[in-house]
Amino acid sequence: MGKDHIKDTNLKSEYPLRLKAFNTYMDSVKGSSENTTLSYSRDLMMFFRFLKIQRNLCDKNTHFEEINVSDIKDDFYKQVTLTEMYDFLVFSKKQLKNSSATISRKIASLRAFFSFLHRKLQVIDIDYSLDLDNPKIGKRKIKYMDLAEAQNLLDSVKSRNYTRDYCILTLFLNCGLRLAELCSIDISHIKNDTIRIIGKGDKERFVYLNESSLSAIEAYLPDRKAKLDSLSSPTEKEALFISERGNRIAKRTVQEIVEKQLRNAGISGQGLSTHKLRHTAATLLYKYGKVDILVLKEILGHENISTTQIYTHTDNDMIRNAVKVNPLNKL
Missing domain, CATH: 1.10.150.130 (Tyrosine recombinase, N-terminal domain)
Structure with missing residues (x-):
């Protein structure tokens, strides 16, 4: 066997x-x-x-x-x-x-x-x-993009569905959504600067949209409408993200979009994926946004704080800065 x-x-x-x-x-x-x-x-x-x-x-x-x-x-x-x-x-x-x-x-x-x-x-x-005893599991070292790589990914988007694909990447990187959560977003879920997200186990949470996310959605909606208007009988009018045929976008299609744009940015083959974009969002929020771990837990829709703690990893810049702020540094 x-x-x-x-x-x-x-x-x-x-x-x-x-x-x-x-x-x-x-x-x-x-x-x-x-x-x-x-x-x-x-x-x-x-x-x-x-x-x-x-x-x-x-x-x-x-x-x-x-x-x-x-x-x-x-x-x-x-x-x-x-x-x-x-x-x-x-x-x-x-x-x-x-x-x-x-x-x-x-x-x-x-x-x-x-x-x-x-x-x-x-x-x-x-x-x-x-x-049964659980095996010992070493602390996971998650894969994520640094700030420069994330910005390069957004700057490198090339697609005939540019506004849609750019919006997808923007929401992944700014909101930390899971793949299934992104695909399940309906137009009616968006109210002002919030999106109602249906997460794991059908648990509901609200994610706030920053300016980049709002701008990306605003730029995409006219193209979405034009696509639906061009179809004789679109099957999906509620979904935020739609396919070429007017259907709710499939998870595999989103994965292919992300893989293509990673290639365009020259960072493919590094183990990055849609879920790694979620890792990136969480890491950037924690590192640059100084977001409290309890707040990060709510943003990501985690049930347990222990799951969120994998994002509180350190990198060389954080270690270097920690040493610099030692009060004995200037003596």
Whole structure:
């Protein structure tokens, strides 16, 4: 079962009954984001298939992604042991080369699902996932652009949809939006100098627009209107950002726009992406705007302050300036 033999398949029609119920619970009760539910389900499907192999419940010649788990009954879950859970994590680390962060997410997936079986459905008597230990994760060093690189990116925009693409980059860099949040913005969400954002888990927050953001939106709106007016039957009249065909812009399209403009600016191939633009916005706000971490938490829509703390990293300029302000410096 090498990494090359495992494909990313996650068809809901293949889910066992309890996993379908877990999905409903995550969506309707917990209010989890679609991405979180999908990631957890993918991890659990992999775990179920791994167990079928370990327990000799399938033909050994069956490709991993083709192992049927839709027929799993409650006894299957009742027999899960702590050892099997650890075996799966070892497999993920050694065979799939998963990082510590990915292993931690898989542990979270197991805990959430088996807690659901134990506390909500009372299918299992003991929840062994509670005894799983999280791996140590080193402090992440996030990728971001410095101020000069961010300005160069905006100055280098070249596109037949210039005002739209410039506006997209401006909102990423000034508001720190997630990709899905940007794509979901409606015209009606903009009121004066604020945008109503629907974030993870459908949580609502309001983001204030600075002058650069307001100017970019103002420049884009006439072109947006002209595009919609040129179409005989536009399908999307509410979305702020629209495609060539008048549809709400797709996440993949935005990613391609960002990738193209990074190339234009000569900074492609450095691990930068739409999410790294969010990192850049947060870093610039903290470094140059002197924004308090609690305020930054609200701007970014983080649930926990610990998530925001990754942006309080230091760089050489901040260290150099800190040394200079030492009162003994002038003696």
